[in-house]
Amino acid sequence: MKNILNKIKQIYPVSDEALQALQADMQVRYYPKNTYIVQSGVTDRLVYFIEEGIARSVFHHNGQDTTTWFSQEGDITFGMDSLYYKLPSVESIETLSDCKIYVIHIDKLNLLYETYIDIANWGRILHQNVNKELSHMFVERLQLSPKERYEQFNRRYPGLINRVKLKYVAAFLGISIYTLSRVRAKK
Missing domain, CATH: 2.60.120.10 (Jelly Rolls)
Incomplete structure (x- = not known):
């Protein structure tokens, strides 16, 4: 435990x-x-x-x-x-x-x-x-861009992006999987 x-x-x-x-x-x-x-x-x-x-x-x-x-x-x-x-x-x-x-x-x-x-x-x-x-x-979903939401996700859940399916992260962030892929590609 x-x-x-x-x-x-x-x-x-x-x-x-x-x-x-x-x-x-x-x-x-x-x-x-x-x-x-x-x-x-x-x-x-x-x-x-x-x-x-x-x-x-x-x-x-x-x-x-x-x-x-x-x-x-x-x-x-x-x-x-x-x-x-x-x-x-x-x-x-x-x-x-x-x-x-x-x-x-x-x-x-x-x-x-x-x-x-x-x-x-x-x-x-x-x-x-x-x-x-x-x-x-x-508030983040209402006010932040997809890029900023993704950055917040990585601060909130360090390393989790490598442990779960991207479609779950996209749904969590309120963005499409395509938008998430574009945001990640720019990193």
């Missing part, structure tokens, strides 16, 4: 006791590449901590897939509507590589939030950071 624990500690100084309690409630799972670990239209009450591998959140609409988020080593991912509101997820989460993932049920995580203030603070700061990133990405 090295990647997960390092990422948690980067976000907030969680005590060893709290981390041990968190680990005790987790189960390790292995998912092959191209597996939907969360499916749109299905309620899933698990939180997924990625130890190894990459996943993407994807919105399916009218035969089109739009990548809305990437998660990699140390990150957590989940279907927001399922997790917080007990509703079917509007997005799917797909593994883009073979993944080693630790899972915990939201009810167990909520108990840990109530028991350990440092885990609660970690969760709060994590969500604040994600909300900030989502807000910035929304």
Whole structure:
């Protein structure tokens, strides 16, 4: 759990006791590449901590897939509507590589939030950071050129461009694969 624990500690100084309690409630799972670990239209009450591998959140609409988020080593991912509101997820989460993932049920995580203030603070700061990133990405899509969005992507996700299909990056950036190819060729 090295990647997960390092990422948690980067976000907030969680005590060893709290981390041990968190680990005790987790189960390790292995998912092959191209597996939907969360499916749109299905309620899933698990939180997924990625130890190894990459996943993407994807919105399916009218035969089109739009990548809305990437998660990699140390990150957590989940279907927001399922997790917080007990509703079917509007997005799917797909593994883009073979993944080693630790899972915990939201009810167990909520108990840990109530028991350990440092885990609660970690969760709060994590969500604040994600909300900030989502807000910035929304504004970037409205205001930045494709070249500038691509540059921001590389700053936000160093090295990820070499680990995922370019069509996912293009969809994430809100540009065509042809525009992405032109932007990359100019580099």
